[in-house]
Amino acid sequence: MLLSIVDFLFSYYARVSSFPFIIQICIVFILACILLFSFFFAFITFIRYQYKRLKKREEKVVPIIDELILKYLLEETDKYSLQDINDDFTNSIGVLNDEKLGFITDQLIKYKDNFDVSINDQYYKIINALRIESHIEKKFNFTSNFSKMKGIQELSSLAITAAESNIFPFTYSPNSNIRKEARTSYIRLSKNDPFKFFDETNEQLNSWDQIKLMKHLMEIDKKEIPKFSKWVTYSKNDSIVSFSLKMCSYFNQQEAIPVLIDYLKTDNHDLRAETIKSLGELRAVEAEPILAEMYMNQPDKCQMEIIKTMGELNTGKSTSFLKECFENAINTETKKVAAEAIYNYSEQGKELFKSLLDSHKDFNNLILQHIANPLIKFK
Amino acid sequence: MRKVLIIDNDIHFANTLKMYFRKQEKECVICTDGNLAVEYLNENNDIDVVLSSTQVVHKSGMELAILLKIKLQEKDIPFILITPNNNSSMNSNFSALEADAILHKPLSFQLLMSTIEGIAKMN
Numbered sequence: 001m002l003l004s005i006v007d008f009l010f011s012y013y014a015r016v017s018s019f020p021f022i023i024q025i026c027i028v029f030i031l032a033c034i035l036l037f038s039f040f041f042a043f044i045t046f047i048r049y050q051y052k053r054l055k056k057r058e059e060k061v062v063p064i065i066d067e068l069i070l071k072y073l074l075e076e077t078d079k080y081s082l083q084d085i086n087d088d089f090t091n092s093i094g095v096l097n098d099e100k101l102g103f104i105t106d107q108l109i110k111y112k113d114n115f116d117v118s119i120n121d122q123y124y125k126i127i128n129a130l131r132i133e134s135h136i137e138k139k140f141n142f143t144s145n146f147s148k149m150k151g152i153q154e155l156s157s158l159a160i161t162a163a164e165s166n167i168f169p170f171t172y173s174p175n176s177n178i179r180k181e182a183r184t185s186y187i188r189l190s191k192n193d194p195f196k197f198f199d200e201t202n203e204q205l206n207s208w209d210q211i212k213l214m215k216h217l218m219e220i221d222k223k224e225i226p227k228f229s230k231w232v233t234y235s236k237n238d239s240i241v242s243f244s245l246k247m248c249s250y251f252n253q254q255e256a257i258p259v260l261i262d263y264l265k266t267d268n269h270d271l272r273a274e275t276i277k278s279l280g281e282l283r284a285v286e287a288e289p290i291l292a293e294m295y296m297n298q299p300d301k302c303q304m305e306i307i308k309t310m311g312e313l314n315t316g317k318s319t320s321f322l323k324e325c326f327e328n329a330i331n332t333e334t335k336k337v338a339a340e341a342i343y344n345y346s347e348q349g350k351e352l353f354k355s356l357l358d359s360h361k362d363f364n365n366l367i368l369q370h371i372a373n374p375l376i377k378f379k
Numbered sequence: 380m381r382k383v384l385i386i387d388n389d390i391h392f393a394n395t396l397k398m399y400f401r402k403q404e405k406e407c408v409i410c411t412d413g414n415l416a417v418e419y420l421n422e423n424n425d426i427d428v429v430l431s432s433t434q435v436v437h438k439s440g441m442e443l444a445i446l447l448k449i450k451l452q453e454k455d456i457p458f459i460l461i462t463p464n465n466n467s468s469m470n471s472n473f474s475a476l477e478a479d480a481i482l483h484k485p486l487s488f489q490l491l492m493s494t495i496e497g498i499a500k501m502n
Contacts, residue, residue: 063394066395067398073488074399074402111395112485114391114392115395115484115485115487116486116487117485
């Protein structure tokens with residue numbers, strides 16, 4: 001049998017070598033493609049098979065894990081020892097290998113996201129009993145950046161404060177993704193100057209980084225939220241300043257208002273627009289005359305933010321200012337923003353809006369009608 | 380109050396609530412789809428309280444809340460809304476729907492139970 005295959009291959013080789021050179025290249029190329037395709041097909045099939053088996057095991061084990069976690073969360077703290085909890089899990093789902101500890105970690109994170117588990121110590125007792133922390137730490141020994149990042153994310157999601165020392169070495173990692181992930185997690189976990197990276201980082205925070213930072217800030221104790229105005233004043237990193245401006249308004253840090261008013265002098269138009277927006281959200285009435293005064297010398301972006309802020313402050317003192325903005329604006333977008341601010345500007349605004357609607361018959365009238373149309377959601 | 384309808388597309392969250400209610404000796408039905416929930420309420424009269432998330436498949440939380448409010452007013456079933464976060468502008472939108480209670484994630488089991496019991500007493 002083997003001999004006949006070898007014979008066939010030799011005769012095939014002899015036949016192919018008699019073909020023109022270009023045909024030989026084509027045959028080799030086609031054979032290589034077939035081999036490569038077969039290899040990838042086999043590889044993908046194998047991965048899918050492995051994944052399906054993993055999912056089947058997960059489906060079998062996860063409901064038991066959920067039941068056990070819920071059981072211990074609802075129990076009194078001192079009723080079970082760490083060993084009891086470990087034994088219970090082992091008896092129910094078998095030996096706690098890395099795969100099962102991975103399932104348990106995922107379920108614990110889901111519990112933490114969905115349910116308030118901070119009311120008793122049982123949640124952390126489960127983590128300690130199953131030695132989840134050392135299971136996650138194993139991921140840091142891998143060379144794969146993905147494993148390290150996943151480990152950092154898991155420690156942070158479980159809010160294991162003791163993990164601060166494990167994450168700290170990665171806050172200076174040469175890999176920027178790991179470094180950012182570690183620094184974001186450090187803010188959540190550290191009790192010792194968690195925001196120190198805000199002072200020293202030169203890296204730009206992109207929108208995704210800012211979302212992750214925001215998520216962590218929402219989860220930490222309100223008392224630990226710093227005064228963000230200090231980074232507005234002295235940070236040389238524009239993305240940190242932009243993020244701090246947003247946080248000043250989100251956490252309603254009223255004491256930041258004088259700093260923000262001072263920061264209106266910045267040369268960066270984007271940051272100035274962000275500052276104006278924050279002042280509006282902080283309801284900084286004292287900034288109203290300053291904003292009105294600076295309006296004429298501003299680029300479009302800042303002018304629109306000033307108009308929106310005047311509308312939000314809604315003091316009743318800026319009707320004539322808003323009217324001027326609407327009538328003198330040369331671009332349609334600014335006109336729309338001004339018309340909307342007037343429309344929502346208390347009773348005086350409503351009256352002004354009506355008079356503008358009567359007095360303007362041209363394109364301005366169309367803009368006013370557009371704003372007054374309740375069926376248009378995004379104006 | 381014994382039978383609770385849970386509407387949420389997060390099956391882990393819904394299942395955990397189901398396990399919790401089972402421990403509290405309450406029956407539970409899960410709908411992971413807004414349309415299915417409306418269908419279920421149309422066909423059955425055995426639900427005592429609806430526990431609905433704002434994030435549901437096929438209907439936005441707002442749509443579902445409005446639809447259920449109309450349906451539930453006919454049947455007079457208490458309606459508890461679970462929002463993913465404590466965002467003030469979102470809350471004011473949902474408050475306008477006059478849900479019997481609005482709870483935020485992460486959800487406290489004790490608070491959930493006391494809310495349901497409170498609503499049961501009022502009814």
